[in-house]
Amino acid sequence: MTRDEAFKILEELKNSENMKKHGLAVGFAMAALYDYFQKNNPPADGPEMKKGDWEIAGILHDADYEITNKSLDRHTEETTKKLKEIKADQLIINAIRCHCDKAERKTLMDKSIYACDELTGLIVAAALVQPDKKLKSVSAESVMRKFKDKSFAAGANRDQINTCETGLKINLEKFVGIVLTAMQKNSEDLGL
Template sequence: MTRDEALALVSGWTKNQNLIKHMLAVEAQMRALAKHFREDPEQWGLAGLIHDADYDQWPESHPQKTLDELQKRGEPGWLTDAVRRHAWGYHGFKEEPETKLEWSLYCCDELSGLIIACALVRPDKKLASVEVDSVLKKWKKKDFAAGVHREQIELCEEKLGIKLNDFIGICLQALQGIAGDLGL
């Protein structure tokens, strides 16, 4: 699957523009994490882009429809495994992430929402105004972006060997790089 094919699938299945922006955000973060680990940014970005493709239409069974589509297209195991394992603990999906790619997707998925929430409360509503310290300050306020599973993000230290502040920095810089696409 090429990026264009993945984007066509995402756009075809997803009407919620904020959800599309979320997938673009996770794609950017995954590309940055791939570079950090000296892995393939195209592959990692593809996993980030496609991971929530079915969520808008089929939230109750997410990500099963995406998995079915990937299987139908004959996509490689690393991609289907990443999509399946990012849903660990949700909707009956019990397979824990195993690889760096899978753990990166699992951890950065939640972080994108927190970083974007930090931008939206800034006076200028711009990602350029967000710093790692401001994300960490909001991190401690459990009522801020209360839907973000912080414990999922914190696994970056144990599973990826990246300190939380460094993980936030990598992901924040990635989002700042596509701020125009996100409208932030």
């Protein structure tokens, strides 16, 4: 499956610009996490280690969030249908489904998408309170401070982000650094 096919699905499922940017942000984070695991001797994790698949899973994880009216019951079902139509890799479908508990998180890809999803939201919120509203003005230290301040972007689930330590064996500070850098490198695409 290609990145272009992923963008076609975002269009077909009528994603708003904001939602597309959220998908993109998670996609960039996933590609960076893939690189991290490639460099850092991941535990044997089988055939899901394809960078493009990791990015696409990120781009599409919330593709039907708006069209299913934010109903958790139906969330990921429309995306699954579309992906099955084009015979997408089952590992991508699983990773998308398990980010909202529709399947068990087994692979590193599954666990990565779960942990980085909410962190990208926290980082966007951290950028938007900067005077210039830019990602380049956000530091990993300030994200860590905001992470600890439960009243900041209260909707960003800290427990979910913290699974980077248990599920991925990456400490939180490092994880914040990887995801923040990935988003900063692609700030133009993210409009931040």
